[in-house]
Amino acid sequence: MSRLLVCPPDYFRIEYEINPWMRMSNQADPVRASAQWHDLMTVLEDRVGALLERMQPMPGVPDMVFTANAGVVDGRRAVPSRFRHPERQREERYFEAWFREHGYQVTLLEENLYFEGAGDLLGFPDAWFGGYRQRSDIRAYGRLSEILQREIIPVELVDSHFYHLDTCFCPLSGGELLYYPAAFDPYAQTVIVNRISEDRRLVVPQPEALRFACNAVCVGKHVVLPTGCPETVAMLEARGYKPQPLPLDEFMKAGGSAKCLTLALD
Amino acid sequence: MHAAQETVLLQGHIIDSLILAKVLDTILMMGGTFDLQEVRIGGTREEPSRARIVVRAASPELLKEILEAIQPHGASVERESDCTSQPAPADGVFPDAFYATTHLPTQIRLRGRWIDVDAIEMDLGIRVDRGLTAAKAIPMGEVKQGDAIVAGRDGIRVLPLERPRDRDVFSFMEAHVSAERPHGYVIADVARRMQTIREQRERGKSDVKVLLAGGPAIIHAGGREALTWLIDSGYIHVLFCGNALAAHDMEAHLFGTSLGYALSAGRAVPRGHEHHLRTINRIRAIGSIEKAVRTGVVPEGIMAACVRRGVEVVLAGTIRDDGPLPGVITDSVAAQAAMRRALPGVSLALLVASTLHAVATGNLLPATVPTVCVDVNPAVPTKLADRGSFQAVGLVMDAASFLRELARELGWKA
Numbered sequence: 242m243s244r245l246l247v248c249p250p251d252y253f254r255i256e257y258e259i260n261p262w263m264r265m266s267n268q269a270d271p272v273r274a275s276a277q278w279h280d281l282m283t284v285l286e287d288r289v290g291a292l293l294e295r296m297q298p299m300p301g302v303p304d305m306v307f308t309a310n311a312g313v314v315d316g317r318r319a320v321p322s323r324f325r326h327p328e329r330q331r332e333e334r335y336f337e338a339w340f341r342e343h344g345y346q347v348t349l350l351e352e353n354l355y356f357e358g359a360g361d362l363l364g365f366p367d368a369w370f371g372g373y374r375q376r377s378d379i380r381a382y383g384r385l386s387e388i389l390q391r392e393i394i395p396v397e398l399v400d401s402h403f404y405h406l407d408t409c410f411c412p413l414s415g416g417e418l419l420y421y422p423a424a425f426d427p428y429a430q431t432v433i434v435n436r437i438s439e440d441r442r443l444v445v446p447q448p449e450a451l452r453f454a455c456n457a458v459c460v461g462k463h464v465v466l467p468t469g470c471p472e473t474v475a476m477l478e479a480r481g482y483k484p485q486p487l488p489l490d491e492f493m494k495a496g497g498s499a500k501c502l503t504l505a506l507d
Numbered sequence: 508m509h510a511a512q513e514t515v516l517l518q519g520h521i522i523d524s525l526i527l528a529k530v531l532d533t534i535l536m537m538g539g540t541f542d543l544q545e546v547r548i549g550g551t552r553e554e555p556s557r558a559r560i561v562v563r564a565a566s567p568e569l570l571k572e573i574l575e576a577i578q579p580h581g582a583s584v585e586r587e588s589d590c591t592s593q594p595a596p597a598d599g600v601f602p603d604a605f606y607a608t609t610h611l612p613t614q615i616r617l618r619g620r621w622i623d624v625d626a627i628e629m630d631l632g633i634r635v636d637r638g639l640t641a642a643k644a645i646p647m648g649e650v651k652q653g654d655a656i657v658a659g660r661d662g663i664r665v666l667p668l669e670r671p672r673d674r675d676v677f678s679f680m681e682a683h684v685s686a687e688r689p690h691g692y693v694i695a696d697v698a699r700r701m702q703t704i705r706e707q708r709e710r711g712k713s714d715v716k717v718l719l720a721g722g723p724a725i726i727h728a729g730g731r732e733a734l735t736w737l738i739d740s741g742y743i744h745v746l747f748c749g750n751a752l753a754a755h756d757m758e759a760h761l762f763g764t765s766l767g768y769a770l771s772a773g774r775a776v777p778r779g780h781e782h783h784l785r786t787i788n789r790i791r792a793i794g795s796i797e798k799a800v801r802t803g804v805v806p807e808g809i810m811a812a813c814v815r816r817g818v819e820v821v822l823a824g825t826i827r828d829d830g831p832l833p834g835v836i837t838d839s840v841a842a843q844a845a846m847r848r849a850l851p852g853v854s855l856a857l858l859v860a861s862t863l864h865a866v867a868t869g870n871l872l873p874a875t876v877p878t879v880c881v882d883v884n885p886a887v888p889t890k891l892a893d894r895g896s897f898q899a900v901g902l903v904m905d906a907a908s909f910l911r912e913l914a915r916e917l918g919w920k921a
Binding site: 367386387391394396428435 | 519523524525526528552553555579
């Protein structure tokens, strides 16, 4: 059974602007946001069959709802994030505390070595990919590959709309990759093509990429993704997946969707 | 001005991710160059790789731009420290851990800034001035107690030679010595450089010089007229030689012989072996070579041309010298110092038919000075090349043939 870390959106608001999606003037509606979040949880628990670990939300850290950025978990080891923006650095101690309280072996990266957790580090069983340039520092992957004893291939993110790897790159349980190539520099595009055979690459069209089709949660054959991505849904169905589109537009106001709201714990 | 350079490290999964390729491409695309000093590829997929890259650019500004462009891809400037120095324990003694120089352009890091080492020459130490703003290469014998001498290896970098802009024999920068290869094009290139230097001097740039270090075989073999013409025509500005070249040059005028051989007939003349002694004795009686020239005793020849043209002559003595002639420096350390003082500005060096002077001069010259070594014995240019004077072009040929051909190339009619 898949375990996911989530954090209720009790304090979720747009309190600052640190990505192109965020506008203080385009405030999230707390009631709608709460309803969308609870719908997501219902789908994850009931239809997808995931086990949810709920964190205690804290005032003053509105983006803590995006638990994908808590850190990265590999077996019983956890490496908490080091956020680039001071606004999100305040979340670090809560995430670290949660990992420690739940028995994870915590390894801390040195300060100023930016790494934004599973938002930027995603993988297939044989190779992990690390997004850099927008948020995480490429140097973090050298350190993480030592800590985790894994190959981590850094890929450069070149479009600030896709500021985390999980906004444009989604490995699926069957070995396929759902991704949006234009978010990557040409070297990274080449590397992805070299590493993932053509029949496993599912390219998301731009309009759906901009709706965060790639910010999907894949558990088994279930893929939970934002609504408004019919071509992506069709591609997934053609591969035998069961897409679960959900309205998550309140979170899009902060630059996040289904995947950002969860952290895979195993 | 040397190219600016910085060493960067790149580590992690840099090969399959094309990060190394991207960094190298970026350097080139921005107009820089690089040397991959070390590439260690991880033995397994999980194991990281590592590359050490020297980045070079035409200016410090461009270098900074390149470094800023590659740093986000993980290229980190290698942690650098200032160089360390230790006080010389006594006059003429370097501290134990002194850094021994090469003849390549060298910089040291002082208070975070890289500065050029002045008067670079191989096998010296580096003295740092009290204000920590300048550094100079100095020989062991010149150090004074308490001088700050660079020690260890931190904060020191040796810059590789840039390929000369002129496309001639020197631009290959190879220590190639062969008796088989044609001499003509080498001599033509040397002549072209001498022509350029003379033109620069005529336009008032007096700090460019051609140096000739030569042995007495120049006289024996019949190269005296050609060399005299080259000096008289303003192509040679510094002459390094010993007692013998000067003695036989003046013997040729006074007696028509060189070491007793009639230069015109090519055979020994009776009591010819005394001629060089009588020459030396005559000049000693006069008091100096210059006086002998100015009073008309020796009105022509190499030494006379040097006096007339104001060529700086350093006469360095040896233990087998007869006499010696007045002006010969018999203290070899003092002779070395005199040669060193004459070097600033030398931009072409001709080392002709003298093992001793060729090697001594080769040791004193920075690697940036193009050098031609001419000797009938291939061992001499080879020896010079082996010592690391790799910008030296070696010609295995007779000194007189070389000088005559060179002079003809420059317009000598004889």
